Amino acid sequence: MLQKLRGNNSKGFTLIELMIVIAIIGILAAIAIPNFIAYRNKAFCSSAESDANSVASAIADYFAIPSHTSTPALSDLGSNLLSGNNSATITAADPNINITITVTDASGRCPDAYQNATGDWASNIYTKFIRM
Numbered sequence: 001m002l003q004k005l006r007g008n009n010s011k012g013f014t015l016i017e018l019m020i021v022i023a024i025i026g027i028l029a030a031i032a033i034p035n036f037i038a039y040r041n042k043a044f045c046s047s048a049e050s051d052a053n054s055v056a057s058a059i060a061d062y063f064a065i066p067s068h069t070s071t072p073a074l075s076d077l078g079s080n081l082l083s084g085n086n087s088a089t090i091t092a093a094d095p096n097i098n099i100t101i102t103v104t105d106a107s108g109r110c111p112d113a114y115q116n117a118t119g120d121w122a123s124n125i126y127t128k129f130i131r132m
């Protein structure tokens with residue numbers, strides 16, 4: 001009777017097989033989690049850049065009306081231009097030549113390596129220049 005019970009015990013996984021599977025999952029997680037965090041942090045940078053492009057498009061729409069000749073305030077451009085808690089400023093000495101849009105990443109989570117890769121970033125502040 002005891003031999004019959006031992007003979008039918010071949011339907012499961014051994015401890016070694018389970019340990020190998022757990023080790024493989026651990027290795028994959030060690031690779032995937034840092035990459036996921038990096039992609040998520042870059043999304044904060046993209047958010048600020050997208051906000052600057054939205055403001056630039058709104059400025060183009062603003063100047064499409066012939067009576068608008070001075071630098072617009074952010075409130076003149078409409079609502080829902082900025083995502084999250086980001087803030088923006090618009091400056092221009094002469095709006096017919098250059099306009100500077102500055103968007104501050106309120107999350108502060110844009111990686112320094114990403115900011116240093118382009119000249120448009122400085123301390124979580126993204127700057128976009130529009131030349132008319």
